[in-house]
């Protein structure tokens with residue numbers, strides 16, 4: 001898959017909903033009800049971070065949920081790419097980007113949302129062909145004003161800001177011309193997942209799905 005095709009697919013995924021839930025799931029038994037609750041609320045693109053031993057099993061379970069598009073986050077190595085694809089991930093997300101990682105994703109036909117936080121990082125990926133990127137860590141890197149400033153000289157890059165984004169500050173990003181959607185963990189808080197409060201999660205998802213995107 002070329003970087004251009006990967007970016008086209010990443011853009012389609014980012015346009016599915018205003019928010020991509022970033023999920024850190026430890027118990028595979030919660031995977032399906034959690035994904036169903038988020039999809040029911042209108043958040044259909046889901047990112048499962050490879051930060052728990054259960055993550056690959058969680059991806060495989062969530063991939064069975066109708067209406068959902070499940071991706072793998074925190075991809076750091078070519079081996080992560082292989083495992084994510086085998087588990088059924090339809091897209092990949094990484095906090096930054098390396099040549100080795102991006103080549104592995106291109107070889108595996110896995111559309112990637114690679115992370116950048118500076119103009120130089122964004123330009124390096126743009127040079128390779130990636131016009132859709134994740135702005136990470138968004139809030140710590142200057143938030144919406146920083147992303148707006150990056151957009152002035154680099155309007156051809158569209159972003160999914162992630163990291164410190166919540167219901168309150170999401171509109172600041174979603175109002176920017178260079179923001180397709182945001183990523184965030186706030187729609188699946190650990191206490192609600194642990195309590196099996198799927199209705200509560202659907203409510204949070206619905207609220208997030210209703211955020212206007214300009």
Ligand SMILES: O=C(O)C(=O)C[C@H](O)[C@H](O)COP(=O)(O)O
Nearest residue numbers: 073074094095162163164184185
């Ligand atoms: O590891 C990755 O690939 C990630 O996507 C990292 C996440 O962007 C942040 O962990 C988001 O976390 P919150 O600030 O809690 O919304």
